[in-house]
Amino acid sequence: MRLNGATAVVQGFGNVGSIAALELHNMGVKVIAVSDHTGALYRPRGLDIPQLIRHAALQGSLEGYSNEVALDPAEILSIPCDVLVPAAVERVIDAQIAANLRCRILAEGANGPTTPEADRILEGRQKEIFVIPDILCNSGGVVVSYFEWMQDLQRLFWEEEEVIRREYQVLDRAFERVLARSKGENLFNRTAAMAIGVERVRGAKETRGLFP
Template structure:
């Protein structure tokens, strides 16, 4: 993933003629911490799990980023994700730097008690480098509201006071924000609405295919369905469903929530991830994992708009193919922005001790996403580039500006 984000970061830096010193500083993480986490398993034995926290830069404000649990996690992945987190904040005009953390484990093989002990041990090991004005944690792949609650509680016990703002994406009862669970999906909807207004020729019911049925993909499917889009295909790690006349999205998502997979759903045809990515549709939303669109399938895409809702959804080679295609690409640093924006709102609400109503959160989210889209379109027109390059231009320009204003303490 580092190859993708570095390629577009450096391309933007070239176009902007970014100061070489700023390019050097902003292109690398400011800090990387590796820890080994001893955890007592339910059997009584001790296992060691490697964990990491990568903090990119603080030029724009305190850092904020996810925590993911995956058996195939690499430090290189986390470096890329931390830079993407900074760029997303920058393009969305959110005063956060980017960070990313992870633990190498298979959460499906751990009991709920083992997962809790692992999470709490991780917090203790990174305690010195996180904080409400330093680095705020958020849910990511295989982490959820419960994991955020454990993190908040562990940090609070050491601080000897309740510190809600140390995490975002936590339960509403513990200081979470209305609109948090649907934030990425709502951001995707706002982006597509702005895109169709900009491009024109919006179909009466745009046909949408979505890879992912969880926090990102599921919320996008639900909201787009409610807005009159025709969601014709959804896949998850266990299978996929397709209906050319449109899926019964509430029924599909209810089945997924009850079973944890779309496998076995009988009210629609089955399809694979590969079939979904190359299906004939107006909008394709990859909202699951990285490296889904590759050099092998990029030529086969038959969508009009590709809205990436997962970092690194397209490989370097696929991105270059898409740059030369007629597909209108909304890059992940825009497609993921809804989550970053609402998590910033949650942090603000925690700090002032007041919760906004759901309609206020979503109205402010729509305002931020719409403004971001128009800023990126303006940059695309100014520099004569596509939307992906333009989004990186806006992000890198914002990062470079803040670093220049603060100066380099050396």
């Protein structure tokens, strides 16, 4: 996918959604719709994300930004786009919404945004929609929390650039493993990610002698 000119929709404009929108914007992706608990905004030629972030920082939400680009929040998940980022709350994508999604990539920024019923539909649509499951997509925060713990133990603190470099190294490696497992065994991406995670935990427990 060519990022320059691609489109994105971000549901949720908090710590995850606003930064996801800004990163996409900085990569050349047109963020055409965003929402938070106060409403939704939609502009087909792209929203001014830095301006929206400044507005949200001053006002505490997207409320009051502009009536001209206001949208019914219930419609945001069904807008045609290249990248859809549900980054608000869990279980927002049910079976009906999953059947009507019109995105190429579903990047789950929130924890558990997809219901089990919707997941079965997405598994059947995996040739149309590439799902980056929450266990992989939003794990950057947990990775960096682990780095913080390591640094505290050693009393050796890294610069921001080093933290970001190591974080991307971990995430890129994890993504490649999930993709290889998915393709190699013809698995849904979520199944591949969960299988790898469970196997890693099992292996660690066996190494520590917690199980016979």
